[in-house]
Amino acid sequence: MLRFLRAAALVAAPWLVIVAAWYAVAYSGLVNPALLPKPHHVLAKFVELAHERLPLDMWMSTQRVFLGVTLGILLAVPVGFVLGWYKGARQFIDPVINFFRALPPIALIPLVIVYFGIGELAKVAILFYAAFFAGVIVMYEGIAQISPIYVRVARTLGATDSEIFRRVVIPLALPHVLTALRVALGVAWATLVASELIAAQQGLGALIQNASNFFQIDIIYVGIICIGLIALAMDLVLRAAARRLVSWQERIA
Amino acid sequence: MSAVQPVRVRFDRVSVDFPTATGPLTVVDDVTFEIRNGEFVSIIGPSGCGKTTMMSMVAGFLQPAKGSVTLDGKPIGGPGPERGVIFQEYGVFPWLTVEKNIEFGLTLAANRKPEAERREICQRYMRLMGLSDFARAYPKTLSGGMRQRLAIARAYAVKPEFLLMDEPFGALDAQTRSNMQDLLLQVLAAEGKTVMLITHSVEEAIYLSSKIIVATARPARIREVVDVPFTYPRDEGLHERPEFGELRSHIRNLVMQEYAAQQRQAARNSS
Numbered sequence: 001m002l003r004f005l006r007a008a009a010l011v012a013a014p015w016l017v018i019v020a021a022w023y024a025v026a027y028s029g030l031v032n033p034a035l036l037p038k039p040h041h042v043l044a045k046f047v048e049l050a051h052e053r054l055p056l057d058m059w060m061s062t063q064r065v066f067l068g069v070t071l072g073i074l075l076a077v078p079v080g081f082v083l084g085w086y087k088g089a090r091q092f093i094d095p096v097i098n099f100f101r102a103l104p105p106i107a108l109i110p111l112v113i114v115y116f117g118i119g120e121l122a123k124v125a126i127l128f129y130a131a132f133f134a135g136v137i138v139m140y141e142g143i144a145q146i147s148p149i150y151v152r153v154a155r156t157l158g159a160t161d162s163e164i165f166r167r168v169v170i171p172l173a174l175p176h177v178l179t180a181l182r183v184a185l186g187v188a189w190a191t192l193v194a195s196e197l198i199a200a201q202q203g204l205g206a207l208i209q210n211a212s213n214f215f216q217i218d219i220i221y222v223g224i225i226c227i228g229l230i231a232l233a234m235d236l237v238l239r240a241a242a243r244r245l246v247s248w249q250e251r252i253a
Numbered sequence: 254m255s256a257v258q259p260v261r262v263r264f265d266r267v268s269v270d271f272p273t274a275t276g277p278l279t280v281v282d283d284v285t286f287e288i289r290n291g292e293f294v295s296i297i298g299p300s301g302c303g304k305t306t307m308m309s310m311v312a313g314f315l316q317p318a319k320g321s322v323t324l325d326g327k328p329i330g331g332p333g334p335e336r337g338v339i340f341q342e343y344g345v346f347p348w349l350t351v352e353k354n355i356e357f358g359l360t361l362a363a364n365r366k367p368e369a370e371r372r373e374i375c376q377r378y379m380r381l382m383g384l385s386d387f388a389r390a391y392p393k394t395l396s397g398g399m400r401q402r403l404a405i406a407r408a409y410a411v412k413p414e415f416l417l418m419d420e421p422f423g424a425l426d427a428q429t430r431s432n433m434q435d436l437l438l439q440v441l442a443a444e445g446k447t448v449m450l451i452t453h454s455v456e457e458a459i460y461l462s463s464k465i466i467v468a469t470a471r472p473a474r475i476r477e478v479v480d481v482p483f484t485y486p487r488d489e490g491l492h493e494r495p496e497f498g499e500l501r502s503h504i505r506n507l508v509m510q511e512y513a514a515q516q517r518q519a520a521r522n523s524s
Contacts, residue, residue: 149344156312157411158334158363167357171348248348250393 037218042225045218053207054226060202062230064120064195065188068127072188073135073181080139080180081173090140101133106194118199126195131184138183142176175246182238189231258290261415261447262311266320268472269306280306282472283320288464293441293448295458297508298468298476299515304451305341307473308417311449312338334363337413341420343404345392352388354403355379358411378406381440398429405433409440416448423453431489434461442486455504460491467507470515476507 019039025031026038037045046054083090083097105126116122146169154168196205204223211219269281280303288294296304309315310322313332322329324336332338346354355375359366366374379385382402392400401421408416422430434457441448452458458465459481467476481500483491491497 147342147344149340149342150346152314152332153338153340153344153346153407154357155332156334156336156338157358157407158361160362163361167361168346171346246348248391248393250347 035217037221042218042221046222046225049219049222053202054222056202057204057207057223058226058230060200061192061196061204061227064123064127064203065185065192065234068124068195069131069181069184069188071124072128072131073177073184076132076135076139076180076184077173077177080136080176081143083136084140084143084146085169087144090144097133097136101137105130105191109194109198113198122198123195123200123203126198127188127191130187130191134187135180135184138180139176142179143173146172175242175249178238178242178246182235182242185234185238186231189227192227258292260287261290261325262288262449263323263326264307264310264320265323267307267310267317267322268319269303269310269315270318279472281317282474284473284475285320286466286475286478288447288449290447291445292464293450293462294464294466295450295452295462296466296468297452297455297458297504298473299470299508299512300453302468302471302511302515303473304468305419307468308338308419308449308451311415312336312417334358334361334411335413336415336417337408337411339404339408339416339418339421341423343400345395345400345403345407347392350389350391351384351395351403352379354392355406355410357407364411374410378410381436382406398425398433401425401433402436405437409444412444414446416446418448418450420451420453422457430457435489437461438485438487455501455508456492459497459500459504460487465504467504468511470511470518476511479504 022039026033026036083093108129109126112122112125116125150168150172151164154164159167192203193205193208196203197209200206200209204227208220208223211217211223264284264286267281267284268279270277270279272278284307286294296307298304306315310317311324311329313329313336346357349357352375355378356371358364359371359374376385379388382405384399384402384406387395387399392403395403401424405421422433425433438461448461450458450461462481463485465479465481467479468474469476479500482496483494
């Protein structure tokens with residue numbers, strides 16, 4: 001029990017520091033009170049919105065991120081694998097990947113509107129783009145670093161090509177799939193607001209965008225904190241999955 | 254082993270070169286020797302001289318540019334479970350527990366064994382290698398010496414006729430190294446295998462082998478083939494015998510000359 005309390009205190013400590021700093025700045029008079037709401041005002045706003053549009057906004061955003069990341073990773077895993085495994089393919093495709101990876105998704109929004117309109121498809125397309133290029137790079141760097149020794153060992157023990165793929169390559173690729181997923185999720189949440197700038201009616205990005213039009217700074221804070229909380233929750237789930245699936249990995253920390 | 258045993262592996266005028274930025278580099282040059290059934294052959298020579306390349310050809314990872322490497326008279330086309338390889342860097346599978354590592358080869362189509370037999374083989378090698386207490390542990394929790402024993406157990410489990418070992422004890426401390434050598438001799442006495450060992454250590458080569466091939470500085474040629482006259486089983490006392498000392502100074506002399514040649518080569522190349 002005591003250990004649990006101590007762990008809880010350690011987890012809570014940095015958050016308390018942030019909230020305390022927030023209060024300190026808000027009451028210091030350094031910032032115009034109209035520009036910086038106090039934490040309890042934001043909390044009150046959160047409770048108020050939680051009975052109105054907030055659940056739908058959170059659901060819509062989560063759904064878009066989930067869809068975009070799922071589709072992006074479904075493509076990034078095989079493409080990243082091929083690029084990492086076959087050095088020949090890398091030479092030709094690497095420059096292409098890096099060209100597209102360097103383009104910020106926001107810069108593509110006008111084109112996406114032209115081709116996909118302003119519906120759900122456009123938002124998922126932007127998130128797909130962001131997730132794919134983030135995921136593919138992680139995946140192929142990871143696969144390229146797999147030591148050839150494990151394949152050699154398996155061959156000397158009599159493994160066939162298909163046995164090597166199923167029993168050696170897949171276990172070695174799995175941690176990289178999970179890392180790609182985590183990175184893609186992070187990038188997708190970062191791109192979410194941009195994707196919901198495309199005339200979205202619902203979603204946390206739309207909430208923030210609307211609030212900014214009406215100078216409702218407390219709502220902007222609510223939206224930002226919700227994005228952070230959902231992203232954190234998804235990352236925790238993924239890390240828990242990683243701990244179960246790849247507990248064999250050697251980690252520095 | 255008084256009767257002459259059949260030749261299993263034959264190197265016949267084998268040369269290998271690797272492409273480099275400055276043109277092909279010959280690493281093995283016109284090497285001819287043979288390994289008979291049940292022999293323990295060590296290859297010793299300066300580091301980087303091409304010893305590992307010779308073993309890679311027997312393992313089936315590499316084809317000679319000239320000449321041929323044959324196994325029982327047939328050219329070696331690729332790796333196979335009858336040739337167990339113990340790599341310098343162990344290569345234990347980090348995603349499998351100790352017992353799953355040992356059983357890995359026995360679950361492949363090439364040498365699949367029923368569950369009960371697999372368990373039994375696994376138990377036996379874990380006992381032999383002192384790994385029984387770590388059956389469910391992942392390799393990340395094992396020391397270097399234990400990983401090395403795990404790699405050996407995994408290679409033994411599929412009962413290869415040949416063991417190809419590339420500096421298997423190189424990274425171990427002196428005490429563990431000596432224990433592993435004795436363990437290897439015990440297993441060989443019980444199971445009778447043909448062994449090719451690559452080593453830097455003259456003592457190790459003499460203590461374990463029936464025949465020692467001294468390779469020259471790169472490109473590897475055969476400097477001398479030394480027959481080791483001691484009978485098996487051997488024990489630590491062998492190190493104290495005067496014949497052991499004579500053999501050691503003879504081989505050490507040859508190896509030192511090749512190291513000197515390698516240094517002259519390096520000096521020439523850099524000037």
